[in-house]
Amino acid sequence: MSTTALPASSRRLLVDLMVMAMRASVMGCKFGLALFIARYLDLSSLGLYGLAAGAIAAVPIVVNLGMNHLLMRDAVTASTDDMIDSMRHYWGFVGFAYTTLLTIAALVTVLLGTTSLWILIVAVIAFEHVGNDIFYLLSSLQRHVWANAIGFIRGAAWILVFVPLAIWDTGFRSLPYLFGFWLVGGAASVGLFAFLSRSWPWLASFSRPFRVAVITDAIRRSYLMLLSDLGFITSQYIDRYLITLFLGLKVAGVYFLFWTVGSSATTFLGLVLQQKQRPSLISAYRTSGPSAHRQLARRFLQTTALATVALSTAVGFTFQVLLPWVAPQPALIAQLSAFWLIVAGLAVRYMADFGALALFTAHLDRLTTVTNLASVGVLVLAQLTLLPIAGLHGAGAAILLASLIMTLWRYCLLFGFPVSNVHSRRAGV
Template identity: 25%
Template sequence: MALGFDFYTYSTRELIVTDKKKWAAMLRDQGIFYTITYTILIPASFLIFWIGFLPWELVFWFFPLLALEHVAQEINRLLVAISEPLWASVILFIRHGCWAFMTAVILWIFPEQRHLTFVLAAWTLGVSSACILGFIRLRNLDSISLKLPVDWKWIKKGIKVAFPFLLATLSLRALYTFDRYWVEAISGLEVLAAYVFFAGIANAIMSFLDAAVFSFTYPELIAAVGRKDTKGFKAQLRRMGIQTTLLAFTVSAAAIILTGPIIHWIKRDVYSQHLPLLFWTIFATAISAISMIPHYGLYALRQDRSIIVSHLFSLPIFFIATIALSQFYDTISIPISLAITFSFLFIFKYTMLKRSNTLAA
């Protein structure tokens, strides 16, 4: 996240509303900005090894994977922005699913390969393949704009827009760190393992919605705003709302139904004993997904202040809710607090969206 500085929050909107002939120059300028951030932050990242957070033997895997993952993520975002969501979904599958599935099969067939080096090598190969495939698609962009000089004003404006987003994103992402520490503090490592397992299932729901709904619809929202097409904007937002709500609850129900047999198969009693954690975690994720509807509306309308303020408030709301609920409940208070936090995000963003002149009746 720090490597990219959340610059995509600025560049994505600019790319969608800009003539295709200028895209290559914009991507070049974005790449120059990332080169600067890499030059500053990569050396600073060695502190992770100096303080002993990671062992030095991982240093030769850490930095290539860090860079490759960031590049693959940016390519995925770019493909969504230029209306290539299918390509983006394929690259996302290669990056997150394909290599992991193939590695699991190999490790099952060849137990002697069950060591960290093999997994890291497979990860590197998978994300490298995703990057190569993405570059193959992006090479078809019109390169005539590369003759233009670097637009430093555009980069500086992007930094001003992206920096508050970075702080807001850090606040929101912190929820997914503190919740785990809190679970461990209340119930220990075994329950934490169950919670992380359930959270992984819930995150898969959000990934599915990203690929199936958001990557197709939010570029259209931004384009409609760029055309000053209020009617088209409302139609796209309504479409996103219907699809997100239906899929969120359908996939959530399927996840709950299928998790039971999976837990029985892996024979982990602690998971069965804490199934309410699964229900609340999935419920919180469903609310989070629905809150993305007004989020993308505000983002398309460039109502950044509303997004940033809501995200900055999310962390203290989570803390207050968890402290209050933990007086009456045990570990279940944490996913309930997440549900409360995401409900706040939805209500706040929806209210701000309704106040927007673009959506005035």
């Protein structure tokens, strides 16, 4: 029986189950990839992979200049023609930026004789950038199955091919092959989006002249989002660079594995819960005002808190039980107490991130930016204080402390002001 023949409630349940299955697959594959590197390569390679993964997450933030958030927020209520016109200008700018970066990487490789791995990583960054844009665009348009199918290709399918192949043939056990497969997955996901959206009026839009003013106006309006994104991404990834600086690449590999386990739970929740929460909160604010938005945010907060505690605990215990069999390295087993500090810190950080999401969807862009930038200072100060004293335990404690501070602050900003005051803090007012 086709899904169109099912009752509406059954179709929704089926869609939700499909989405959860795809997101769980991505979470499991990322988790498994980190374990594969720890077992079949070494902790230093895991540390290098973690540093590269941080760059893959951070560079798109600089390139998009904050425009993507405004475009995705506008896409919730924009017409198809307006949405496509905005996206083709934005992606034209992004394409030019990555063409420039790839040219620079190629010249540096040829002229200075550096490793060509950086060219591969820049190419991966480009496809990850576009892939993330596609995911949030489709989520804003309520095309959740499309979004997650494309996300599965980009985040899981290539791992399901690479890891068994590398276990079977030792010649594939290297970072260049890993990033090569990652690049193929990213390119395939963009190709799938092109196929699924083939009926959209892309050709008609691209046939019109490129208007530079569209980009300059978007950049002008999105500077707050750029600052906010820079603060957010720095607070998410600066830990691994500080740990590498203070404790070395091998310990950074241990940290990255623990971070991957803890963040797999929150990443899954972010892409299952927030995928629906984000457009719902945007719509509630635009159609019914700040009071309705705040009421909906309270309801989502309860669901988010319960799910975060349950899933983080389950993932943590599963990893602890499996660790002696999947990655039996003494350096990992000896640091399990630090592991639980990191898991707890990341769980609380996710609750803080939900507060940032709620502020953003209420158009409190200045407050979102201020808290995101402040979170960097709070985290760096905590890490610089605790890392030299307590090593990897200090890293986990720093995340937990900084996240608690940001969670309390954001929820006070979100729920502690009268509606009139909240409305006055909208961006541009």
